[in-house]
Amino acid sequence: MANTLLLEIVTPDRKVLSEDVEYVGAPGALGEFGVLPNHIPFLSALGIGNLHFKNGGKSYYVFVAGGFAEVSGNKMTVLAEVAEKASEIDIDRARKARERAEQRTAKVKENVDWARNQAALRRAIARMSCRESGSQAGTC
Missing domain, CATH: 1.20.5.440 (ATP synthase delta/epsilon subunit, C-terminal domain)
Structure with missing residues (x-):
């Protein structure tokens, strides 16, 4: 897929998601932040809230609580204490x-x-x- 970034969400127990996406919005410890493809390297602590991402023009949601998000090399890695897809809640x-x-x-x-x-x-x-x-x- 052109103009996407790889989003990986992992917890201590499992890999929750590994997908090419068009956009990610995440609950940072100091407020929500957004990431598009080709974002500069970035590191943030995560708060409690809903991470959302867009893929194929549709929005998807994942609940996250605590952890860190790192953006580097057209990849966003979320290391969360807790993460659940909306459908799993x-x-x-x-x-x-x-x-x-x-x-x-x-x-x-x-x-x-x-x-x-x-x-x-x-x-x-x-x-x-x-x-x-x-x-x-x-x-x-």
């Missing part, structure tokens, strides 16, 4: 995780780990958003 499980996190947040107790709970809430909401975005785009 169990929406009921994500809803239940969100509800648990919201309940823990509502409890004002000293033994609640605030940062851990907020991260769990962000992951659940981002998973649900990724799944819904993928479903709306018809690309799950």
Whole structure:
């Protein structure tokens, strides 16, 4: 394919994706960034959110949480702590995780780990958003 870059997404457990794509948008630790073919070398920490890429004019979504993205030599490598394609996300499980996190947040107790709970809430909401975005785009 002309004018594409290779996108590889890997976690400690598996290779999630290896595809030639036209564009990648990713949740950086300091905000979202985009990558097109022939991008300059680049390295970024990843936040929690939805990575999206375009292929054949269609948008596809992958939930990512933590890790790093490296762009070099017309290839983007994502080393993520967690990565799930939109079609792999169990929406009921994500809803239940969100509800648990919201309940823990509502409890004002000293033994609640605030940062851990907020991260769990962000992951659940981002998973649900990724799944819904993928479903709306018809690309799950």
